[in-house]
Amino acid sequence: MMSKLRMIIGAMIAFLVLAGCGQSQPQSQPQHMLTVLAAASLTESFNELGTRFSQQHPDVHVQFDYQGSSTLAEQIKQGRAADVFASADTKNMDKVRDLVGTSETLATNKLTIVVPPGNPAKIASLADLAASGRTVVVCAPQVPCGSATQKVSQASGAQLKPVSEEDDVKSVLQKVVAGEADAGLVYVTDARAAGAQVQAVDFPEAAKAINTYPIATINAAPEKQLAAEFMAFVRGPVGREVLAKHGFGTP
Amino acid sequence: MPPVLWAPAVLALALVVLPVLGLLTRVDPARLPELLLSPAALDALWLSVITGLISTALALVLGGPLALVLARSRMRGLRVVRALVLLPLVLPPVVGGLALLYLLGRTGPIGQWLDAAGLRLPYTTTAVVLAQTFVAMPFLVVGLEGALRTAGGRYEQVAATLGAGPWLAFRRVTVPLLLPALGSSLVLTFARALGEFGATITFAGSLQGTTRTLPLAIYTTAQSDVDAAVAMSLLLVVVALLVIVVARPKAVEGQL
Numbered sequence: 001m002m003s004k005l006r007m008i009i010g011a012m013i014a015f016l017v018l019a020g021c022g023q024s025q026p027q028s029q030p031q032h033m034l035t036v037l038a039a040a041s042l043t044e045s046f047n048e049l050g051t052r053f054s055q056q057h058p059d060v061h062v063q064f065d066y067q068g069s070s071t072l073a074e075q076i077k078q079g080r081a082a083d084v085f086a087s088a089d090t091k092n093m094d095k096v097r098d099l100v101g102t103s104e105t106l107a108t109n110k111l112t113i114v115v116p117p118g119n120p121a122k123i124a125s126l127a128d129l130a131a132s133g134r135t136v137v138v139c140a141p142q143v144p145c146g147s148a149t150q151k152v153s154q155a156s157g158a159q160l161k162p163v164s165e166e167d168d169v170k171s172v173l174q175k176v177v178a179g180e181a182d183a184g185l186v187y188v189t190d191a192r193a194a195g196a197q198v199q200a201v202d203f204p205e206a207a208k209a210i211n212t213y214p215i216a217t218i219n220a221a222p223e224k225q226l227a228a229e230f231m232a233f234v235r236g237p238v239g240r241e242v243l244a245k246h247g248f249g250t251p
Numbered sequence: 252m253p254p255v256l257w258a259p260a261v262l263a264l265a266l267v268v269l270p271v272l273g274l275l276t277r278v279d280p281a282r283l284p285e286l287l288l289s290p291a292a293l294d295a296l297w298l299s300v301i302t303g304l305i306s307t308a309l310a311l312v313l314g315g316p317l318a319l320v321l322a323r324s325r326m327r328g329l330r331v332v333r334a335l336v337l338l339p340l341v342l343p344p345v346v347g348g349l350a351l352l353y354l355l356g357r358t359g360p361i362g363q364w365l366d367a368a369g370l371r372l373p374y375t376t377t378a379v380v381l382a383q384t385f386v387a388m389p390f391l392v393v394g395l396e397g398a399l400r401t402a403g404g405r406y407e408q409v410a411a412t413l414g415a416g417p418w419l420a421f422r423r424v425t426v427p428l429l430l431p432a433l434g435s436s437l438v439l440t441f442a443r444a445l446g447e448f449g450a451t452i453t454f455a456g457s458l459q460g461t462t463r464t465l466p467l468a469i470y471t472t473a474q475s476d477v478d479a480a481v482a483m484s485l486l487l488v489v490v491a492l493l494v495i496v497v498a499r500p501k502a503v504e505g506q507l
Binding site for chain 2: 070163165175179
């Protein structure tokens with residue numbers, strides 16, 4: 001019993017050490033660390049952009065922290081050291097207005113309906129979500145995707161009666177993926193990132209709530225120059241190409 | 252007691268108390284009444300207290316007998332069972348929520364069957380109670396089991412020799428012996444249910460008045476209004492302190 005346990009632990013340690021070695025092989029020694037705080041919905045596209053940026057700047061390691069925009073804004077207010085902030089809405093960028101440089105529009109996003117594969121509840125429009133008997137999950141009005149949801153429902157006159165108002169868009173997606181909801185309202189980009197796990201049903205009213213993602217360098221950035229370069233990079237041709245690939249609209 | 256142990260003891264206390272005091276410094280006294288009496292805060296408080304009480308009762312009715320089995324039975328594999336009972340204490344709460352969802356949700360092995368019978372658990376207040384009971388019950392089971400083991404079975408044996416049946420011995424001997432430990436375990440269970448977050452939001456979702464308990468309301472509110480979230484946090488701290496300090500019977504001190 002004991003020796004078996006020891007063997008298992010030994011094997012686990014060996015595995016961890018080997019796995020660690022594989023990752024820590026440095027191609028060149030990064031001398032600069034760029035810290036980018038970005039909205040969770042930018043995860044896939046910014047990871048890709050970070051890799052492309054490092055290819056152009058071999059001495060730079062880009063470190064991302066993806067969280068809810070309001071959480072990141074609060075951290076910046078509390079004095080977190082970072083270089084770039086990309087928010088999922090202008091409201092949270094405005095909260096840190098005094099602490100960042102001029103913000104520029106990075107991308108736009110809009111809502112789409114997601115349903116489980118095969119669309120079991122036969123949902124074809126926003127009005128279908130308001131019909132009784134449908135289990136609908138949306139974002140809480142306090143978070144950006146929720147305020148967009150409010151806007152489209154007001155614009156369309158569809159009275160949504162959600163069974164749950166989640167705190168982030170990925171939780172909405174998860175409930176649809178798990179088959180626990182007939183439909184959910186998420187961003188186009190999240191629907192795309194979920195792949196075949198969900199089906200997207202676009203609706204015209206989504207145009208009434210286009211969400212703008214602003215990006216800015218942080219005044220107290222340790223790497224001010226690099227921060228400006230990174231911002232120009234993600235707003236340039238490469239950035240546009242990558243963001244568009246993930247479903248974002250670009251200015 | 253060696254004097255050198257004072258330093259870490261004070262640090263330990265500071266680690267627990269100072270952050271809560273830090274929270275107090277963020278409170279805006281002028282806005283406090285308005286924030287605390289908002290429908291969102293009151294709905295959440297009410298829901299938290301009600302579901303917490305029901306969860307605690309459920310933990311007692313189900314977990315009490317389980318503690319007795321763990322302490323008294325000589326069944327094989329009991330050590331494994333005990334380890335399983337402790338699992339919710341070490342699992343990240345979200346994992347508990349996912350586990351409940353995949354068992355009792357619409358597509359789960361039991362949920363499928365419930366759904367066919369017209370019963371849906373996710374997004375209901377019942378789901379909140381289940382999530383809280385899942386997470387909080389181990390506190391009751393562990394507390395009672397420990398007390399049962401310390402007390403031993405001799406009094407029950409004496410009762411039996413005097414002609415008491417198992418049920419009579421349980422009511423007249425075991426339960427009175429357990430009362431102090433029962434009190435402290437119940438308080439701890441209720442307090443844990445009150446603070447439950449991860450399993451609830453994963454399994455029950457979050458909707459004002461139905462499933463949005465105080466911890467969920469704090470999280471949602473913090474996304475847009477930090478002051479209101481701090482006020483609600485204060486509410487939760489006060490309720491928790493009331494439970495721990497006032498509701499906890501004086502006789503129980505030192506038993507936990």
